[in-house]
Amino acid sequence: MATEKRSIYVVGHKNPDTDSICAAIAYANLKCRITGEKYEARRAGNLNEETQFVLKKFGVKSPKFLGDVRTQVRDMEIRKLEGASGEMSLKEAWEKMKDAGVVTLCITRGNELEGLITTGDIVTTYMDVYDSDILSSARTGYRNIVETLEGKLIVGNIDDCVEKGKVVVAAASPEMMENFIKPGDIVILGNRYETQLCAIEMSASCLIVCEGAEIASTIQKQAQEHNCRIIVTPHDTFTVARLINQSMPIRHFMRTDNMVTFHMDDYIEDIQQVMAQMRHRYFPVLDDKDRYVGMISRRNFLGARKKQIILVDHNEKSQAVQGMDGAEILEIIDHHRLGTVATAGPVFFRNQPLGSTSTIIYLMYLENHITIDPTTAGLMCAAILSDTLMYRSPTCTAVDRKAGADLAQIAGIDAEEFAKEMFRAGSNLSSKTADEIIHQDFKKFTVDNQTIGIGQINSMSADELEEIRKKVLPSLEKEMTQDGLDMIFFMLTNILKESSEVAFAGSKAGGILENGFGVSAGENSVMLGGVVSRKKQLLPTIVETIQQ
Numbered sequence: 001m002a003t004e005k006r007s008i009y010v011v012g013h014k015n016p017d018t019d020s021i022c023a024a025i026a027y028a029n030l031k032c033r034i035t036g037e038k039y040e041a042r043r044a045g046n047l048n049e050e051t052q053f054v055l056k057k058f059g060v061k062s063p064k065f066l067g068d069v070r071t072q073v074r075d076m077e078i079r080k081l082e083g084a085s086g087e088m089s090l091k092e093a094w095e096k097m098k099d100a101g102v103v104t105l106c107i108t109r110g111n112e113l114e115g116l117i118t119t120g121d122i123v124t125t126y127m128d129v130y131d132s133d134i135l136s137s138a139r140t141g142y143r144n145i146v147e148t149l150e151g152k153l154i155v156g157n158i159d160d161c162v163e164k165g166k167v168v169v170a171a172a173s174p175e176m177m178e179n180f181i182k183p184g185d186i187v188i189l190g191n192r193y194e195t196q197l198c199a200i201e202m203s204a205s206c207l208i209v210c211e212g213a214e215i216a217s218t219i220q221k222q223a224q225e226h227n228c229r230i231i232v233t234p235h236d237t238f239t240v241a242r243l244i245n246q247s248m249p250i251r252h253f254m255r256t257d258n259m260v261t262f263h264m265d266d267y268i269e270d271i272q273q274v275m276a277q278m279r280h281r282y283f284p285v286l287d288d289k290d291r292y293v294g295m296i297s298r299r300n301f302l303g304a305r306k307k308q309i310i311l312v313d314h315n316e317k318s319q320a321v322q323g324m325d326g327a328e329i330l331e332i333i334d335h336h337r338l339g340t341v342a343t344a345g346p347v348f349f350r351n352q353p354l355g356s357t358s359t360i361i362y363l364m365y366l367e368n369h370i371t372i373d374p375t376t377a378g379l380m381c382a383a384i385l386s387d388t389l390m391y392r393s394p395t396c397t398a399v400d401r402k403a404g405a406d407l408a409q410i411a412g413i414d415a416e417e418f419a420k421e422m423f424r425a426g427s428n429l430s431s432k433t434a435d436e437i438i439h440q441d442f443k444k445f446t447v448d449n450q451t452i453g454i455g456q457i458n459s460m461s462a463d464e465l466e467e468i469r470k471k472v473l474p475s476l477e478k479e480m481t482q483d484g485l486d487m488i489f490f491m492l493t494n495i496l497k498e499s500s501e502v503a504f505a506g507s508k509a510g511g512i513l514e515n516g517f518g519v520s521a522g523e524n525s526v527m528l529g530g531v532v533s534r535k536k537q538l539l540p541t542i543v544e545t546i547q548q
Contacts (some may be wrong), residue, residue: 006075007040008308008330011066013319013427015177015442018051018422019048021311022383023357024063026376027312030338030361039310042066045320048440050426054382056409057418058375062247069307070323072266073271074234076304078285078294083108086115089144090122092242093250104282104295107254111286111291113261123355125253132166134245135186138252142206142229149233149240153221154231156206160188165205169241174198188240200228200377208244210237261286264293268304312356315349316341316371317449318444333360334514336535337394340446355393358383362403371480378411382422384499389495390419395536422497425460429468435476437468438490444483445539447546452506452543453483456491456534465492469501471483473524475504482513487512489542491534497527502538516545 010028012020024041031039041063047055054060077329083106084093093105101390130317131137135145139539141161146153170177174194181187183203190196191213199207200222203227206229209215215230215494223230233240259285262271275283275298283295307343310331314320316339324341331348332341352360365372372380384404388396391404408415429437442455459465467490480488494500503525504510510521519526 003425005038005459006305006308006413007038009042009066009069009308010310010312011042011069011321012312013314013316014321015439016043016045016047018054018384018386019311019356019358021063022054022379023305023312023361024334025060026262026361026380027310029363029376030181030368030370035367037208040064045179048426049384049428050422053422053425054379054386057382057421058378060375060379067319068267068319068323069081069309069327070170070267070269071304071326072190072264073262073266073268073285073296073307075307076268076296076300077299077355078284080294080428081106083111083292084117085109086254087141087144087249088124088346089247090250090253091148091246094119094246094343102282102295104274105250106284106292106295107250108292109268111257113286113290113292115251115256116157116259116284117250117254121253121255129207132168133456135167135248136162136164136184139236139246139361140248142231144247144249145206145244146231147209148243149231149235151208151231151233151235154215154230154232155223158228162205167241167244170199171237172197174504177266178202178449186244188237188244190237190507197222200226204228206231208240210232210235212241216548241267246511252402259284262296263288268301272301273432286517308512311341312361312478315341316443317341318446321424333357333364335360337539345490353395353397355391355396356384356387359397359400362407372407372410374411377407378413381407381411381413381415382418383460386422386426386458387414389498389501389532390423391415392498393536394494395533395535404474423458423460427468429457429471432469435473435479438475438488443534444485445543447543450486450546451484452487452489452537452542453480453485453527454489454534456493456500457493458493458532461493463498465501467491469503469525473503476503476524480505489513489538491538493532495532498532499527500538501525501527502531502533512545516541 010024012024016449028039028041029034043063044156047062078307081100086107097105101168103119104116127507139161143158166211168184170187170189170324177198182203184205186206186207187199190210196219208231212234260278263286282295285296287293306328308328308330315334329343329347335354381404384400391401444453457468466539472490476488487509488505492501512523513526517528
């Protein structure tokens with residue numbers, strides 16, 4: 001069976017900023033063009049206002065959400081065995097399962113799952129059913145009977161079904177037959193004219209004539225007049241008697257109650273225990289609209305393929321998409337400190353001390369001689385301007401400035417005017433709750449067994465920052481507790497003044513800022529002139545102070 005080509009996901013951190021999103025889009029595009037394979041940008045969290053502005057500006061759709069990268073049913077080898085009609089005969093169902101090497105058949109109407117039947121169910125009908133009226137109880141179609149007996153309908157409508165009566169073998173004389181043939185019965189018999197005529201006159205619904213015997217024209221005429229069907233089969237009486245019950249439709253025996261089904265998006269670690277408790281080996285798989293897709297069995301767990309991902313703009317486990325330990329990390333492209341991501345095998349890891357991940361990706365476009373289109377250039381330029389605070393951040397390098405200028409030219413934008421628009425959009429948070437503002441650009445770090453969180457908002461307006469401050473300060477303590485943090489810091493960065501007010505919560509937070517920056521902290525905030533970078537200024541100082 002051919003393996004379906006899967007996308008490799010390029011994804012940033014859980015609280016994505018503009019660089020995280022734009023880097024994912026640009027790098028997925030680069031990888032597609034270099035390799036011809038399927039790479040898809042995804043997001044691990046909600047977009048902030050700034051990023052939404054950027055995507056809208058350049059007419060780019062938001063990447064789809066990727067909340068968990070654990071292995072799912074869709075990552076298993078699904079047996080795409082088409083569903084069977086409920087009218088299919090037991091014999092045909094048995095042969096289909098045997099040919100496919102399965103012991104379970106899914107019964108569908110269109111794309112909707114109706115029931116299941118197993119080889120065990122078919123064996124049970126063959127061994128345990130002694131009811132001679134079972135064909136009529138199951139409303140067996142004459143088409144099924146003809147196909148099962150490899151016969152031919154001589155008289156009658158093949159689309160009719162058995163509505164009443166039992167199956168009898170006419171082995172006795174015509175006189176004896178009158179005692180046990182009832183109206184509507186199906187009579188299995190040979191080529192004796194008088195026996196055939198007697199069965200017709202007794203109002204049999206169908207004659208099954210064995211061993212390919214010729215049917216006299218007078219018998220055919222009598223059958224038509226009495227609404228009696230005639231089927232001719234090459235098999236002998238014993239074989240016909242043995243086979244005829246196999247013509248019954250599988251809908252009569254299918255299981256419909258308490259069916260165990262799985263969906264494409266179910267995580268395999270959640271379904272393993274369910275499968276282990278069930279006796280049957282194959283289970284139907286449905287899509288998100290409950291339409292039948294195929295089947296899986298326990299052995300399919302062995303071949304389940306982990307999701308393949310590329311991490312951009314982060315390399316810390318606490319910031320990564322949920323379930324990362326269960327995925328296969330192929331590459332990491334980042335510009336932050338080395339974190340806690342561990343991989344099962346070697347990966348391509350590119351980490352450079354630049355102001356933006358998008359600057360690294362810009363360099364990779366140049367190195368691979370790939371032309372950058374205006375839209376991608378616009379996205380990468382926006383990411384560089386955002387991460388370097390319009391080239392004012394200490395993380396900004398000459399390489400970032402050169403990349404930003406080149407990309408702005410390709411995109412056809414005025415970098416400074418665009419940056420002002422972008423930052424204005426990003427700091428317009430009047431409709432946001434304190435929780436949403438704090439976590440808009442928020443990252444967690446672990447330092448000496450202490451978990452700290454640092455959020456940041458950038459603005460070119462002191463009044464706007466003051467409004468945000470009033471909303472955020474009363475909620476910091478609560479947010480710290482809810483996030484399970486030891487300390488929380490929130491940077492209110494004034495881009496034009498190149499300074500930040502850092503609000504904080506946690507018993508040691510104020511002391512760490514005082515010792516690290518040599519300033520006096522207020523009750524819940526401190527002003528830090530010249531500090532605008534979380535990555536290069538605030539975090540390293542906090543880490544060094546904690547470790548000392």
